[in-house]
Amino acid sequence: MSTFQGKCHCGHHQWDVTLTQDQSAHILCHCDTCKILGGGAYTMNQIIPKSQLKITAGGEPGCYTYKGDSGNSVNCYYCPKCTTHIYHHQEVMGPDTIIARTALLPEARGKFNVGAEIYGKAKMSWEPKIAETFETLPPS
Numbered sequence: 230m231s232t233f234q235g236k237c238h239c240g241h242h243q244w245d246v247t248l249t250q251d252q253s254a255h256i257l258c259h260c261d262t263c264k265i266l267g268g269g270a271y272t273m274n275q276i277i278p279k280s281q282l283k284i285t286a287g288g289e290p291g292c293y294t295y296k297g298d299s300g301n302s303v304n305c306y307y308c309p310k311c312t313t314h315i316y317h318h319q320e321v322m323g324p325d326t327i328i329a330r331t332a333l334l335p336e337a338r339g340k341f342n343v344g345a346e347i348y349g350k351a352k353m354s355w356e357p358k359i360a361e362t363f364e365t366l367p368p369s
Contacts, residue, residue: 254344
């Protein structure tokens with residue numbers, strides 16, 4: 230396991246994310262919500278147990294909640310000062326699983342490959358296939 234440090238754009242929130250070798254890759258999410266919240270074609274993430282992310286500065290992040298495809302809530306945790314999204318919790322995945330934003334880990338931006346792509350059903354036609362692509366989420 231390796232621990233990576235992340236921080237939001239303004240530096241107010243900081244955190245550590247501990248990842249196994251298998252988790253040391255980006256999962257690209259092509260869902261429309263990620264496009265709107267992030268302003269790009271996809272976000273870079275990793276699905277991890279909540280215990281592997283520790284907020285080290287900035288206190289409790291803000292939370293924005295919306296309904297996902299499943300009809301269950303998705304809670305987006307962000308810095309209230311600069312709005313950087315630190316992680317998301319999709320309630321359909323259970324209480325102990327989160328989606329951490331790996332693009333916010335400087336070391337991961339430079340070293341991680343892409344392990345998979347999710348929400349391929351919303352991928353834009355001009356995007357190339359980079360890794361194994363799932364219509365929505367990978368099977369449990």
